Amino acid sequence: MKKTKNSIAPYEAVGVICAQSIGEPGTQMTMRTFHYAGVAEHVPTGLPRLIEIVDAKKEPKKPIIDIYLKKSYRSQAEAEKVAKELGSVFISDVASVNDDLENLAIRIKYSEKDGKVLGVTFNMLKKVIEEFSTDIRVSGSKMLLKPKPLKGKKGEKKRITAKFVRKLANKMKNAIVKGVKGIHRAVVIRDEKGEYFIRASGFNIIGASEHPAVDPSRVYTNNVKEIERIYGIEAARNAIKKEINDVMNMQRLYVDIRHITLISDAMTHSGDIKSIGRHGLSGQKTGVLGRAAFEETVKHLINASSIAEEEHLVGVTENIIVGQTVPVGTGKIKLLMKRTK
């Protein structure tokens, strides 16, 4: 009984209602952006972020990862320590790397000041640099590195060129001395419940979970694609729901969760994340006319003609185009009359 009462009537146009229910408050979204506490960078919120989610972008403009910690690490001090360990530090953060093209070498100068702040000692730096070449001459905080020659196809030694040195120097600058790859600028924040957690830019879920202090069941990122890759499509479905809902709520716009769920379901029901638009959902509509009416009209018509596609007029737009009743609401309901005599 209750199920019948609460379920929606057949042929109710849920998609249109969903679109309108999200679209209308969307027009009221302010251009004002709210900042994620602690992360200094500008994280897209509001309409730009909504578009990002719905377009199923591979990576958000500013990915963010929230890392909660195991019980014994939840004090602020402990969290700070973990944050320092997680945040990746590049060589260029603690040292200046300059190519010396005259001598075909690379000069590295360790900055003690930066190193101290970021918790990188000279020896740690040296260890990372040794991976590039073992031919290192150390004098104080300076290092002179001679690149080891590359081996060609037949095992012969290739000559070291200036171009190679320049390339290597740039590669070195971006080598990680410490921390987890893809996690930067980790800061400790207190959530509404008073628990300390780490928020960083980046989305390396596995890398973060490997840290002994991190509670792997409570690592979250706003990168939906990454969630799908690691946890699967159901998790991605929930992530899309949460992300859309958060965007709306942040602007104090409240949309019934069922509308958002519908979007999320539509995007994920096929097993992978599909965007809403030309390359995703709308591009995979069944009817030729429906697709042609949306975007790239000629492309769809020509493709359809080359395989003699039939249009069965199942969609709404298709029927409007040919001038028939729309198979929605009253348009699909038929009456059967029992003829007496």
Place this chain on the structure above:
Amino acid sequence: MLMTKKSKPKEGKTAVYLNGKFVGYHPDGKSLANRLRERRRMNELNYQVNIFYNSRVNELHLISDRGRVRRPYLVIENGKIRFTPEIVKRVKNNELGWQHLVKMGIIEYLDAQEEENTLIASRQEDITDEHTHLEVDPSNIFGVVASVLPYPEHNSSPRITMACAMAKQSLGIYATNFGTRYDTRAYAMYYPQQPVVSTSVYKALNLKEKSAGQNCVVALMSHHGYNMADAIVVNRSAVDRGLFRVVMFKTYETEERLYPGGQKDSIELPTPEVVGFRGEEAYSHLDEDGIVIPESAVKGRDVLVGKTSPPRFLEEISVFGAIEEKKRESSLPLKSGELGKVDSVLITEGPSGNRLVKARIRSVKTPEVGDKLASRHGQKGVIGLLVPHENMPFTECGVVPDLIVNPHAIPSRMTAGHLLEMLGGKAGAIGGKLNNGTAFSGDTEEQYRELLEKAGFDEYGEEVLYDGVTGKAIKVKIFVGVIYYQRLHHLVSNKMHVRSRGPVQLLTHQPTEGRAREGGLRFGEMERDCLIGYGASMLIKERLLEESDKTVQLVCSECGSTATHDYARNRNLCPVCGSENVQSVEISYAFKLLLDEIKSLYIFPRLLLGKKGG
């Protein structure tokens, strides 16, 4: 700024520029600027030269270019104004004029750049030792339009902006020679008045000769819901006596054009042989020369100037060998739905020497429900109801308001100036005196209260009103005042539009667009989405098909291509497969066009028919 010669910055020295060109260096730009200004005030340097010292980059600019906007200020030196009482006395005795004061360095013109070096006081009392100039009048900070608004300092700034925008839409006397002009569209007010509360700039511009509005007795109260949401209830009897009555002039013109081949239009009375003859009725107002008789009452589609044109294509020589002249009708009709009298007719020559006829149509636009009125405080509204004099509320002394404005229009918009003008207008009307509402220096509320009290009125302007219908006193006192209202040129009679049936477009068979073409209102995509969302399928079909571009097409049920009707043998035939098994199908004409267009892409669309109604 254009620099012809690049100047290298010299440590501690000021670079001096004349009109953007580098001239040289000076050890102390600031004192040089002051000395130059001193010379200008002694009239040794032309008063049009402005001196600007930029301390940030240590540059001195002397500017005498054209095209700078400059504004006069009174000069202050060492905290003392140079326009001393003695000089004031001499000005009053007509010994000195404005130009003298400029030459004497008492008044100085500053441009936007030199203004950066100054500290300008708006009032004499505010002057300190730091001040360099004083505004001639504090209301000088406003532009021309805003200077004419009364009491802007009592209003919120967005409302002032709106009031300025609306003042430009007001109907009045736009030019004193309006009777002899042939503007495409013009309005003139029957009984324009100058405002009781005006400003010094209004007087200086002599705007009372071209005023655009009338002083109305306004009661601030609600009236049976007919002035909700910014509507205004208007006294019908006042309208009958000429309140806000306006005459609209509209000029129609046509020209005898020349065509290649020596042919020419001719302005004449078209004969029934002319192709496209409109019927005798349409030409009934024309004189024998084919031009309307002045003062004849014309209505929509009546011809104002009869004209015929040569045929578009040269006729073939007929059987008898003579060229048959068939002229085309190309008269100038009055636009449909319009009404008026022919005010005057002008026959002249066009720019290319052709005969040009202009006819000016005059029609009286009496205020009606839906016309727009506005005060000078950004308080606009449309007429919601016209009430006869006897049904309007009246005051103790028998005054009946012209307008009833809803008090809800006031608090959220913070237009206190509106109320103050009502009070000032009332005081002025009672005392027979024009009041001054100039920004920052107008007459004060206290003055008005005193005037009202002396005249035996409530000092706050409130009155006991009696309901015009029942005669009972209204239980609260109502604020009644006199305020200047403008009629804005958004008149319903120029905008009203309906359509039930009407013309359709040639290409799409869909209804035309726009009032001028008697068009329909678009039932757009978003409107369509709403009906889909509601599930009203039949209604969508009605809007998008039945009431739009429904057509019946013949379709071959064997091959799915469009079929034709063979009139000779009275049967339907598919031209592609030759089958006679043809069905008629209801589709939108737009879809037929789409099919045609797809065919033009070398794609053959087939319509596969199902069972009827299935």
